[in-house]
Structures are given as structure tokens and as C-alpha cells.
Amino acid sequence: MSDSSKNETVEKSFKWLSAQNIDTIKELSRIVSAHALWDLPNPYTTRLILEKKAGAWNASVRDTARACSALADAGIVFRESAKWLLDKKTGSSWNEDVYDTAYALRALGEMEVSDRAACRWLYENYGSSWEQVGTTALIITALQKQVGLKEEEGAGEDTNWAEGNNPAERNNPAEVNNPAEGKKKDKEINEGSNKEIEVKKLRIFIKERANWLLSKRGPEGSWTHISTSNLVIQALLLTGFEEEAKASIRWLLNEVRESGAWGNKREDVNATALSLITLGISRPRLEARKEFIPE
Helix, strand or coil: CCCHHHHHHCCCCCCCCCCCCCCHHHHHHHHHHHHHHHCCCCCCCHHHHHHCCEEEECCCHHHHHHHHHHHHCCEEEHHHHHHHHHHHCEEEEEECHHHHHHHHHHHHHHHEEEEEHHHHHHHHHHHHHHHCHHHHHHHHHHHHHHHHHHHHCCCCECCCCCCCCCCCHHCCCHHHHHHHHHHHHHHHHHHHHHHHHHHHEEEEEEEHHHHHHCCCCCCCCCCCHHHHHHHHHHHHHCCCCCHHHHHHHHHHHHCCCCCCCCCCCCEEEEHHHHHHHHHHHCCCCCCCCEECHHH
16 A cells, blocks of 8 residues: 555544544543544543543543553653552552553553563563463563663653662762762662663563564464454564564555444444554654653
């Protein structure tokens, strides 16, 4: 499909979406993301914000995470919502649920808040019960959002990663006369090394699981269902597998209906918004500058 045909498809898809009744935070959030990723006027952003109550959406971890991710795509971060998500965390996860944890961890990453314990919970508990393409795509997307923070020096708040260390600071004369300060610096350097090791483990895990996802792709370029295929393609694009994802993007464009909508058995708001998000991620664009709104 040529670029002009692709743009015509996208235009028709947004027109179709604008005529639909949006019933859930899930649908509304994905429509906000789609508009943001295509740099379009976003009449849905205000509506999504107005649905927020006491920092959350429907008092639900998953809905709040989806809304926060969408608003981050639109360049808006509510500190109270990040705090609400962190307050709902129990131990190293959210409700010991892979989906709540993956969505929350992704949202925190997009709000520039990192969480090492939750990252570790996801990849250390990964096993056969989670080895499904949609679930795996959600997990590696969340982990990639967290790893991305570590690749930007000084980026993000950190709930429990060790502070960055500068070995040059060990030359401070005060430490020579204060052994306790020297030991403290040694501990900080060791923690910094541990952090680097964990980030390396995450990158290896992400790459291995992305290759596993590719091994499960059908010959036509899909993973059977439109929505699942979108989640996988997005994960591949975000984790550096752009070339490998091209065949699947061609498949996705061929699946659009005459109306401009996507869906398996019928036109579907969620599938259409997800498809527009995928196509938006696949095109070159500057990341929106985020506005951090205090509590």
C-alpha cells in the first residue's frame, strides 16, 4: 500500500471512530492514544480527564493505567495518578496479577517513574501459564518502557532503583578521613553494578521473548486476532524489531474494512483504535513533550 493510500485509510478510520459511541475507559484511552500518535486534534482528551476521580479511573488499576498511558501519549502526566497506582501496589506487583502489573508498570514508565521490583516480578514469574502471545507482548512492552528510562541519564523518578554513581566522587578528600563515607560509596557503586546487571537481564529477556513472538506469527503476518496482533506488532516496534514487523504491518493494512474500521467478525472500536495506534507507532515522529501536573 502506498503512503497516500495508507493516509487515506487512516483518515477514513478516524472518521469512522468519530461516529461511534465510546462506552468504556479502555476504548476512550486507546482513542486518545491514536489521536496523539497521529498528531491530530484530540477532542477525547478532556473527556478522559473528566472521568478521573481522586486520581483514578473507575477505582481500577487497569483502567487507571490505560488512561495514564493514553494521557502520557498526549503529553499529560498527573502526579496524583502515578501516586495512586503506586499506593495500590502490594509487594512487588499489583494484585499478583500479570495484566494489572504489566499495564501499571507500562503506565509508570510512560510517566517516567521506574520500579525495579515490579520488573523483576514480571520476568522472574514468567512461565508456561503466561506464555501466550498477547500476554507476552504486554509484558515485554511494559519492561521496555522501564528499560528505556534507564537508557536516559537522569531521566525519571525512581521508586526503588539504586541511585546513579560516579566513581570519580571517590576522590573526595572527606572520604579519606571518614571510612564510613568510603564504605557508603562502595555500597552505592555495588548497587549501581547490580542495577546494570538487572537491566542487562531485562534486555536479554525482552529480546528472547520478542523472537518467541516472531516464531508464533502466521505465514500471512498475523497472530490470528486483530487486537492480539496489534499488541504484538506494537511490542515488536517498541523493542527494536521494526524490520521484522513490516510484514505484519502490511497484513494489518490489508485487513481494514471498506468503512475504515478493523475487527474480526464485525467492525470494532477497540480493534480500530489499536490498529491506528500501531500504524502511529510505526511512523517517524517526535515524541510529545510531557506536562507534569502536580498533585
